[in-house]
Amino acid sequence: MAKSPELRPLLEMRHVSKTFGANKALRDVQLTIYPGEVHALMGENGAGKSTLMKILAGAYQSDPGAEIRIDGKPVVIGDPLAAKAHGISIIYQ
Ligand SMILES: Nc1ncnc2c1ncn2[C@@H]1O[C@H](COP(=O)(O)OP(=O)(O)OP(=O)(O)O)[C@@H](O)[C@H]1O
Ligand SMILES: [Mg+2]
Structure with missing residues (x-):
């Protein structure tokens, strides 16, 4: 959906990658969320959903090169x- 130009994203994640040994869990992922939006992150088992959220929540560090803007x-x-401190927390199932 087109966004009005004055509306700034609340959250932007860019170039997020995460490597666990030989396993590349995330490769150059981006996520943009605007104020008031509700998102569902969907993907098959092992797609990297939890890894992306753990990076956002500070539980994991991404590989170098990622950008997060709030x-x-x-x-x-x-x-x-x-x-x-940035207003991000995770409620685990
Ligand atoms: N701490 C870890 N050490 C090694 N590999 C990991 C670790 N955490 C996740 N992985 C691997 O990274 C990939 C992504 O896993 P992740 O748990 O993020 O997927 P997911 O989309 O949340 O899956 P699910 O739907 O099963 O919850 C998988 O291949 C997983 O085995
Ligand atoms: Mg998961």
């Missing part, structure tokens, strides 16, 4: 407390 500002989410 309200347009670049942020580093080094641990869960940093995520919390």
Whole structure:
């Protein structure tokens, strides 16, 4: 859906990759969320959904080269407390 140009994304994740040993769980993933949106992240088992959310929540660190912006500002989410400071938390099933 087209967004009005003055509406800024609340969250932007760009170039997110995550390697576990020989296994590339995420390859150059991007996610953009605008204010008020609700998203469902869908994919088969092992697609990398939890890994992406754990990176957002500071539980995992992405491979180098990723960019995360909140309200347009670049942020580093080094641990869960940093995520919390940005208003990000995860409710696990
Ligand atoms: N801590 C870890 N160490 C090694 N490999 C991991 C780790 N966490 C995830 N992986 C691997 O990364 C890939 C993505 O896993 P992830 O758990 O993110 O998928 P998912 O989409 O959440 O799957 P599910 O639907 O089963 O919850 C899988 O190949 C998984 O085996
Ligand atoms: Mg999962």
